[in-house]
Amino acid sequence: MTARHWLLLALVVVVAMVLGVSGGAVPIPPGDVLRALLGVGDATQVAIVQNLRLPRIALGLAVGAGLAVSGAALQTTLRNPLAEPYLLGVSGGAAAGAVAAVTLGLASAALLPLAAFLGAVVAVLVVLLVARAVAGHADPRVLLMAGVVVGAFCTALIMVALATAPENTVRGALWWMMGSLGDAQWRGVRWIALYVALGIALLIVWARDVDVLALGEEAAASLGLPVERVTRRIYFAASLLAAATVAGAGLIGFVGLIVPAIGRALGARNTRQTLLASALAGAALVVLADLAARTLLRPAELPLGAVTALIGVPFFLWRLRRMR
Amino acid sequence: MFLDRVRRIVTLRTASLASVLGAGLLAAACGGDAPPPRGPDIAVLIIDDFGDTLRFTPPAQRVVSLNPVTTELLFALEVGDRLVGRTSWDLFPEAAKAVPDLGAGMGPNVEAVMGQRPDLVLLYASESNRAAVQQLRAAGIATLTYRTDKVADLPRVIGPIAEVLGVPSVGQLVADSVRASVDAVRDLPRPSEPVRAFWHIWDAPLLTIGGGSYMSELLDIAGAVNVFADAEQPSPQVSLEEVARRNPDVILAGPNNARKIREHPLWQTVPAVRAGRILVIDTTIVGRPGVRMGEAARFLRRALVDSFANPGAGLP
Numbered sequence: 306m307t308a309r310h311w312l313l314l315a316l317v318v319v320v321a322m323v324l325g326v327s328g329g330a331v332p333i334p335p336g337d338v339l340r341a342l343l344g345v346g347d348a349t350q351v352a353i354v355q356n357l358r359l360p361r362i363a364l365g366l367a368v369g370a371g372l373a374v375s376g377a378a379l380q381t382t383l384r385n386p387l388a389e390p391y392l393l394g395v396s397g398g399a400a401a402g403a404v405a406a407v408t409l410g411l412a413s414a415a416l417l418p419l420a421a422f423l424g425a426v427v428a429v430l431v432v433l434l435v436a437r438a439v440a441g442h443a444d445p446r447v448l449l450m451a452g453v454v455v456g457a458f459c460t461a462l463i464m465v466a467l468a469t470a471p472e473n474t475v476r477g478a479l480w481w482m483m484g485s486l487g488d489a490q491w492r493g494v495r496w497i498a499l500y501v502a503l504g505i506a507l508l509i510v511w512a513r514d515v516d517v518l519a520l521g522e523e524a525a526a527s528l529g530l531p532v533e534r535v536t537r538r539i540y541f542a543a544s545l546l547a548a549a550t551v552a553g554a555g556l557i558g559f560v561g562l563i564v565p566a567i568g569r570a571l572g573a574r575n576t577r578q579t580l581l582a583s584a585l586a587g588a589a590l591v592v593l594a595d596l597a598a599r600t601l602l603r604p605a606e607l608p609l610g611a612v613t614a615l616i617g618v619p620f621f622l623w624r625l626r627r628m629r
Numbered sequence: 630m631f632l633d634r635v636r637r638i639v640t641l642r643t644a645s646l647a648s649v650l651g652a653g654l655l656a657a658a659c660g661g662d663a664p665p666p667r668g669p670d671i672a673v674l675i676i677d678d679f680g681d682t683l684r685f686t687p688p689a690q691r692v693v694s695l696n697p698v699t700t701e702l703l704f705a706l707e708v709g710d711r712l713v714g715r716t717s718w719d720l721f722p723e724a725a726k727a728v729p730d731l732g733a734g735m736g737p738n739v740e741a742v743m744g745q746r747p748d749l750v751l752l753y754a755s756e757s758n759r760a761a762v763q764q765l766r767a768a769g770i771a772t773l774t775y776r777t778d779k780v781a782d783l784p785r786v787i788g789p790i791a792e793v794l795g796v797p798s799v800g801q802l803v804a805d806s807v808r809a810s811v812d813a814v815r816d817l818p819r820p821s822e823p824v825r826a827f828w829h830i831w832d833a834p835l836l837t838i839g840g841g842s843y844m845s846e847l848l849d850i851a852g853a854v855n856v857f858a859d860a861e862q863p864s865p866q867v868s869l870e871e872v873a874r875r876n877p878d879v880i881l882a883g884p885n886n887a888r889k890i891r892e893h894p895l896w897q898t899v900p901a902v903r904a905g906r907i908l909v910i911d912t913t914i915v916g917r918p919g920v921r922m923g924e925a926a927r928f929l930r931r932a933l934v935d936s937f938a939n940p941g942a943g944l945p
Contacts, residue, residue: 331744349746352768357740472863473755473776480757482738487736490762490767603733604741605717 310571314585318366321589325362325596326354352550357489364489364497366594368550370558371501375546376561377568377579378508381515382539385445393448394455396558397505398428399544399551400481401459401466408470414493414576418500421548428455429540445628479480483608484557486595493553500549505584507542512577515539519576525603557610559617560587561584566624576608675789678754678776679762685771688795689749693742695734695758698777698919699751700725702787705803705920708794714745721913739764749773749793777918778863780846784808803920810923814930815850824853824933826908827872829882829900832889834866843918851929873898879933883912907930 327338332351340346341354376389390396402424407411411420432451440447460482467478480488508515514535517525526532550557558623568582594616598607658753665723672686694700694716700719703709709724716734719725731741735757735927742750742765750765752758762772773793775786784804791800826848828838838844839860848855856875882890887909896902910916915925 330738330741348769349743353740353743356764356768357743473753473757475756476759477735477757479753487739488764490760490763522799599738599740604730604738605730606738 306572306574306580314571314582314589318585318589318592321592321596322362322366325365325592326358328596328600329353329358330599330606333387360489360491361486361595362592363491364479364486364609365595366588367494367498367501368486368554368557369564369587369589369591370584370589371504371546371550371587372557372560373498373564374505374508374580375543375550376587377565377576377583378406378515378539378543378546379561380565381519381576381579382536382543383445383448384519384521384565385448387445387562387621389559390543390550390558391456391558391561392461392621393452394428394432395425395452395544395547396551396556397456397459397595398431399548400556402427402548403461403552404463404466404475404481407475408466414496418496418549418552419593420550422545424459425544425548425551426541428459429544431455433540445620446469479608481555484555484608484610484613485598485608486554486591487599487606489553497549497553500552501546504542504546505580508539508580509577511535511538511542512575512580513577531618551569555610556598557613557614558590559621562624563617563625564590565618566620639673673792675773675793677772677774677789678786679759679774681774683771683773685749685793687793688791689771691745691747692794693745694719694748694751694753694843695730695731695737695742696751696753696775696777697721697734697917698783699775699790700728701917701919701921702783702790702803703794704785706794706795706796706799709843711794713747714742722764737761743768743770751790753777756853779843779920780811780850780922783811783918783920783922788825807920807923811850811926814923814926817852817930819852819935820934824878824937825856825875826853826879826881826933827856827875827877829880829890830864832886835869835872836864837867837872839865845917847915847922847929848933850926851933853929853933869895869898873900877901878937879906879908881908881910884909915941 325340326335327335331353333341336344337350338354341350344355372390379390379393380386399421403412403417403421405421405424406417432455434450435451436448436507438452463481464478467475514601515528516529517528518532518535522532526539564583564587565579567586568579571582573582574581594612595609598609598612601607668780671682674684675681676682686928690711690753691713692711694703694712695716697716697719700712700715701721704722704724712725712728714731715725715728717730717732718734729745731745732738734753735755737752737758739761746772750770750772751773752762752774754774759775762774765772769887773790775782777783777786784807787800787807788797789805790798791803828844830836830838837857837860838855839862840855840858841861842863845855845858856877857865880890880899890896890902890907901907914921915928
C-alpha cells in the first residue's frame with residue numbers, strides 16, 4: 306500500500322465522521338452543527354450533536370474497527386477468506402455471555418465486555434474443536450458450518466435467557482440480535498474503545514507471527530514458530546475484539562467479512578498493513594451504515610445489523626462463488 | 630366519551646369544593662393550565678418505576694409521551710395541548726393523531742424526541758428504554774418512567790404525572806373516576822357459572838393472556854374467566870390443541886384475527902368457533918391499561934355476562 310492509499314483511507318474515515326455528525330433524525334444545518342460541536346448556539350442542537358451523535362460516531366468507529374480487525378486476523382490465521390466473528394459464532398457466544406451477565410445482574414459498563422469475552426472464548430473453542438474433529442482446519446466450509454451452528458445455539462440460549470428473565474428487566478432480543486449504536490453514551494463508549502484498542506494493539510504486535518503462520522502450519526513450525534500458542538493468542542485477541550463490539554452494540558454481522566477484502570484489494574503487503582487498513586475501512590463502513598440505519602426510515606431506525614447484512618450477504622455469496 | 634364524563638365530574642366536584650372551601654380553589658380544581666395550589670416554582674420529588682428519585686419543577690409545558698397509556702392520560706388530564714410527540718401506536722383520542730409521530734416507544738429515537746424540545750418525556754419502564762432515559766437526562770430533559778401493566782397501575786401513576794404537569798387536582802379526579810368506573814363493574818353480582826373466555830392475542834405463534842396480566846384481570850372484573858388464568862407468563866404461547874381441550878365458551882379477538890379464526894379450517898376444532906361465538910374486541914380500548922379501562926370492563930361485562938344470561942340478545 307502506498308502513502309496515497311493510506312491518505313485515501315484516512316480521508317474516507319473523516320468524510321464518514323463528518324456525514325455521521327451532520328445527519329440524523331433531526332435536520333440540523335451544517336453551520337449549526339459546527340456551532341454545536343463548539344458548544345455554542347441552541348441548547349437542544351448542542352445536546353443532540355454532543356450527547357447523541359458524537360458518542361454514537363465514536364462507538365461506530367470502535368465497533369467497526371474492532372469487527373474488521375477481528376475478521377482480518379481470523380481470515381489470515383485460518384487462511385479462509387470467509388472467516389469473520391459473526392459467521393464463526395464468536396459474536397453469538399459473546400452475546401450469550403453478555404446476556405447471561407445482564408440477567409444475573411452482573412453487568413456494568415466495564416464488566417459487560419469481559420462477560421462477553423468469556424462467552425466468545427467458549428464459542429471459539431467449541432467451533433475449532435468441532436471443525437477439527439470433523440475435517441481438520443483444512444476445510445473452510447466445515448469451519449463456517451460449525452460457526453453458524455454454534456451461533457444459532459447461542460441465539461437460542463439468548464432467547465431462553467430473555468424468556469426466563471422477568472419482563473422488561475433486560476434489553477429486548479432485537480437489540481442483541483440485530484445490533485444498534487443507539488444506546489451510545491460516553492461512559493460505555495470509553496470502555497468499548499479501550500478494549501478494542503487493546504485487542505488491535507495485541508494483534509499488531511503479533512502480526513509478524515501471523516505472517517509466518519500464513520505460510521502454512523508446517524512451514525511455520527519448521528521456521529521455529531510455536532504454532533499452537535501463536536494461533537491461540539490470535540483467537541484470544543480476535544475474540545476480545547468481537548466481544549467488545551457485541552457489548553457495545555449487539556450482534557453486527559459481515560463487517561469482518563467485507564472489510565479485510567478492501568484492505569487486500571488496496572494491496573496490503575503483510576498482516577500489519579491488512580489489520581491497520583481494515584481498522585480504518587471498518588470504522589468508516591460502520592459509521593456510514595449507521596447513518597443509513599438512522600436516516601433511511603426516519604423517525605424509525607433500522608437495526609444496524611440488518612443494514613450490514615444487506616450489504617454483507619451478497620458479498621459473501623460472491624466470495625463463495627469465487628472460492629470454487 | 631370518557632373525557633366528557635371526566636369534565637362532568639370536574640365541574641361537579643369543583644362546585645362542591647367551592648361551596649366548602651371558598652372560591653380560591655376553584656381555579657386549581659378545574660385548571661388545565663392553572664398553576665397548582667402550592668405555586669409553580671416549588672420543586673417536587675418523585676420516585677419512578679426505575680427506582681430513581683427525580684426532582685421536577687412543575688408545570689411541564691412540552692411533553693413527549695412514548696406510551697399510548699400516558700398519551701391518553703394527558704388528554705384526560707386536559708393537557709393534551711402540551712403534547713409535542715408520541716409513538717406510532719398512540720392514535721387515541723383523535724386529537725393525538727395531529728401530534729408528531731416519533732416512531733417506536735420501546736428503544737425510542739432519542740434524537741427525534743430531543744428535536745421536539747420537550748421538558749418532560751414519559752416512558753414505559755423497560756430496560757430497553759434505560760439508555761434513552763440516561764441520554765435524555767444527560768441533556769437536561771426530565772423523564773418519568775412507569776410500568777403500567779395492571780389495573781391498579783394507572784391510578785397509582787396518575788398522581789405523580791399530574792403533579793409534574795401542575796394539575797394535581799384534575800389528576801385526583803381522573804384517578805378516582807378510573808377507579809370508580811372499574812369498581813362499578815367489579816361490584817356487579819358475579820354469575821354463578823361465569824363464561825370461560827380465550828383471548829386470542831397473536832396468530833403465529835398463537836399467543837394468549839396469562840393469569841397475572843391486565844387483560845386477565847379485566848375478564849375477572851367483568852365476571853368472566855380466562856381459560857389460561859393458570860399460565861404464569863403475561864402472554865404465553867399455547868397450542869391450538871390445548872385451546873380446544875380447554876373448550877372456552879367464547880373467543881375474544883381483534884377484528885383481523887377474528888376474521889382469520891372464523892375462516893381457518895384448523896380453528897373449527899374449537900367448539901366455540903364452530904358455534905360462531907367469537908367476540909370482536911376493539912384492541913385499542915381493551916388491550917391497554919389506560920383511562921378507558923372502566924369502559925373496557927363494562928363492554929366485556931355486557932358482552933360476556935349480560936348477553937349470555939339473556940341468550941336472545943346474542944353477542945354484540
